Amino acid sequence: VDRPPIAKIQKMEIGYETIRAGPPAVYESIEEEALMLTGDINIVDLWFIVQYRIKDAKDYLFNVRNVRKTIKKAAEAAMRQTIGDRGVDEALTVGRDEIQEVTANKLQEILDLYKSGIYVVTVKLQDVHAPGEVKEAFERVASAKEDRERFINEALGKYNQEIPKARGEAEKTIRQAEAYAVERTKHAQGDANRFLQRLKEYKKAKQVTKDRLYLETMRDILPEIEKIVISETEEGFLKFLNLRDKGLE
Incomplete structure (x- = not known):
């Protein structure tokens, strides 16, 4: 009786094969599997593995003649379709997680269509x-894009630092202007109010108010002025004014 290893998770390599596990490990590329065309008409060299297990022993034993070959061809087809829907940038950098997930789903759909009895655990x-x-040209492009992202992030970081600072300065200026206005x-x-009070007093006693305002004004300005007092009754004195004194000009 042929009893398939239902509980065992098995692995398949596509695009390459392990020559020696190592360390150090030695791998060999299989170009007819590895070379794939992206949606923006570029070529990538892609290695991946499929981990799977048997979910239905009957389907596994009787519906597919060569299960491993079927899995490999189906996995290669699913990956080519996924890569063909994406640009080279996604394949090389930011789209790896999505590519793995989408390919695994496509592969599972194909194997279920064949009623293979296989469950796809993961695509990596x-x-x-x-x-x-x-490769060298692609690496230069990738490096330039990384630099661009770094410059953008640095600029955004500086922007996020300066904007709150400028906003704080503006609010401070506004508060100072409001305080000054108040x-x-x-x-x-x-x-x-002082003018209205004086006007009220003036209307009650015009001459008294005039005299008081005059005296208050003199009180404010006389301390700053050099004063000369001339007596009209004194005789026999020579009146001399120093007109060269700047303070008397």
Whole structure:
């Protein structure tokens, strides 16, 4: 009786094969499996593995003649379709996780269509790179894109630092302007109130108010002025004024 290993998770390599497990490990590329065309008409050299297990022993034993060959061809077809829907940038850099997930789903659909009795555990990309003839050019492009992303992130970081700072300075300036406006308003209101009070007093006693305002004004300005007092009653004195003194000009 042929009893398939239902509980065992098995592995298949596509695009390459392990020559020696190592360490160090030695691998050999299988170009007819590894070379794939991207959606933007570029070629990538892609190695990946499929991990699977048997989910239905009857289907596994009787519906497919060569299960491993079927899995390999189906996996290669699913990966080619997935890579063909994406650009080379996604394949080489940011799209790896999505490529693995989409390929696994496509592969499972194909194997279920065949009623193979196989369950796809996972698809894992091992290596994705440009073919040797153009690898250096692709690496320069990838490096330039990484630099671009770094510059953008640095600029955004600086922007995020400077904007709150500028916003804080603007709010500070606005608060200072508002405080100054309030102070000037209060001062102006005080001047107006004093004027109205004096006007009220003036209307009650015009001459008294005039005299008081005159005396208050003299009190404010006389301390800053040099004063000369001339007596009209004194005689026999020579009146001399030093007109060269700048303070008397």
